[in-house]
Amino acid sequence: MRGITKEFPGVRALADVTLTVRRGEIHAICGENGAGKSTLMNVLSGVYPFGTYTGDIVVDGEVMRFAGIRASEQAGIAIIHQELALIPELSITENIFLGNEVATGGRIDWVEATSRARELLERVGLREDPDTQIKHLGVGKQQLVEIAKALSRDVELLILDEPTAALNEGDSRHLLDIIRTLQGRGMTSIIISHKLAEIEAIADSITIIRDGRVVETLDVGAGGVDEDRIIRGMVGRSLDRRFPDRTPDIGEVFFEIRDWTVQHPAIPERLVAKSASLTVRRGEIVGLAGLMGAGRTELAMSIFGRSYGTYLSGTMFKDGRPIVLHNVQSAIDHGLAYVSEDRKQLGLNLLDTVKRSIVSAGLGKIARAGVVDDTREFRVAEDYRQQLRIKTPSVDDGVGTLSGGNQQKVVLAKWMFTDPELLILDEPTRGIDVGAKYEIYTIIQALAAAGKGVLLISSELPELLGIADRIYTVFEGRITDCIDAAGASPEALMRSMTRTRKKDVA
Ligand SMILES: Nc1ncnc2c1ncn2[C@@H]1O[C@H](COP(=O)(O)OP(=O)(O)OP(=O)(O)O)[C@@H](O)[C@H]1O
Ligand SMILES: [Mg+2]
Structure with missing residues (x-):
């Protein structure tokens, strides 16, 4: 992404942001609340289509002008939003292929769809019957269904906006393992998270955004990148304590x-x-x-x-x-x-x-x-x-x-x-x-x-x-x-x- 600027009435959410992601890496984006992380990913995935921002999106050397999410999907980009977007009353299979149905001659082929869904679930390590309704799954499993859905569309670049925010430690670890496994098969990912320990553990590069501008991009492989380092980039200073001091005064x-x-x-x-x-x-x-x-x-x-x-x-x-x-x-x-x-x-x-x-x-x-x-x-x-x-x-x-x-x-x-x-x-x-x-x-x-x-x-x-x-x-x-x-x-x-x-x- 080159020189991306995006404005909403009264706010400049992104100002001249340049982000370079290498094929096959896990690239993290960090920044305070309201820094512009989700907005940047919405630009990349066509949620904000060409014409609503300035700057260029370049994929493999070619400038892309996405008219919408469909267009970015065709280019191999999929986004899993900060708030999950699955439909609770529908089954896993129905959700995975929603808008992208497996059909022959104008009729949905449920047998084929279910069997493909089963394969995708296997790839994300989710052992559930594809006929299960989404509302019966916990958030951790729903996240995996979202990934399965993305995989059903031949995604090359997977964007995950705070995928572990609502997950417990075990589910988070499982999700990160899946992302790593996908990386092993050539997938590129961009991940946004406020859980910095997680970022430190999984990211190859970290781009830090503050007030709509890129502060720096850290190369984790080069060493010296830990949580404190990321925090310094995000807020411009070290946070020496995570919890304020307090002398409790407890009554009846x-x-x-x-x-x-x-x-x-x-x-x-x-x-x-x-x-x-x-x-x-x-x-x-x-x-x-x-x-x-x-x-x-x-x-x-x-x-x-x-x-x-x-x-x-x-x-x-x-x-x-x-x-x-x-x-x-x-x-x-x-x-x-x-x-x-x-x-x-x-x-x-x-x-x-x-x-x-x-x-x-x-x-x-x-x-x-x-x-x-x-x-x-x-x-x-x-x-x-x-x-x-x-x-x-x-x-x-x-x-x-x-x-x-x-x-x-x-x-x-x-x-x-x-x-x-x-x-x-x-x-x-x-x-x-x-x-x-x-x-x-x-x-x-x-x-x-x-x-x-x-x-x-x-x-x-x-x-x-x-x-x-x-x-x-x-x-x-x-x-x-x-x-x-x-x-x-x-x-x-x-x-x-x-x-x-x-x-x-x-
Ligand atoms: N649809 C919109 N209309 C107006 N302003 C918006 C809109 N979407 C985002 N903004 C503004 O753009 C700025 C960046 O928001 P964004 O959602 O990208 O932040 P973020 O970095 O993802 O924050 P968080 O960590 O809290 O999710 C904020 O000031 C926000 O209020
Ligand atoms: Mg956000």
Whole structure:
């Protein structure tokens, strides 16, 4: 890509970016949230067609003018977007060949399609029946289906935009192994990720983008490239600490659930929470650790106004008194807030503006006689924009135009605005760059210092150990252990996360 410049109304997302990728390499792109990584890949893959940017895309010496995604696919380029784009109700086979059906004489040949799908699944190491509906697969497997889909189109250059953001360690490792295997067969890949350890391990070259410009391209083979080096390129300085210092000031227990049991919404014989008990004290950051599918999100959502599953039994206490939260509104009224792990489906309405998104859980606070006061709405949103450094030209812009990480900050702002007593955070730093992570930790700690309780779900064990005071481990809907974060090791935590026998904890 030569001298690529791409502008949106009010923003220059890319300014004269040149990116050179060698055949057969794994080329990483790193940069802070909003740096322009996804935009650059959208230009390359024809999402933003020729004419909407300036500069040249050159493949094997030939200047390409992609009119759309189809055109880039014909040139052997495939992109897997930051947010997965598979259709949940369709099968693996149907998804793989969607828009590219295996047909003879105008009729889809399902036998042939299924057998080709099976072959592709084998190539990505996914053992699933091709007839399985996508909605029955976890995100890790869905990513593999996306790769299989790309492979079905004779791809030469595979672009992966944050493919491991939603994956646990095991699934991430598997995905990276697959990318390496494909490399062995001649595939070229471009990978975007905020997980720098991963990048350090897999990339041959790393191009760093800051504010829409290329800062540098590092040759990993030449040596001297580690996480710190990448961070220095991204933020212009070293980050000597990943977690801010804090002296916890922990008060009394103010929130508690006892024997909390919740049924799966569709499968009555499955319990997503099994007699779970936990407490949160004022000023305390409580972690919830568990493997993917352990039931952490289900537990959190069932606490938050029964927004997941069917409540069976158990009691919730606030300030020593039992409370019943039938729905989300009553949860908000009782001072609970929940930052969902799924910002696009549950955290935001992407058609809203940034400002409306920020005030949407607390409209009452900026209304007069039931009418939203626009001036106050703007002022509140503007405050959060500055405080959280949300990158957007204006809070009047659509929240859907923000980069992934900045959308995450908007969701956080929305719940901070409700001034909750108990803030439940579900993977709050997913897709967040290293610098912004530090900022988010600072915010979480400030909320705790202000006497609020925080319940933090995270798949990143160093993060849990770095900022939680106490950590509950969850296994198959049960709380199996509670450990003090100070002095605990990731290994010890992992052991508790995978242990099945319930030890009574309160
Ligand atoms: N459709 C759009 N309309 C307006 N502005 C946009 C649009 N898409 C991206 N932008 C802006 O372009 C800039 C770059 O965004 P981009 O999504 O490329 O960032 P990114 O590096 O992928 O960030 P992240 O790590 O958060 O995913 C941001 O300032 C973003 O707000
Ligand atoms: Mg992005």
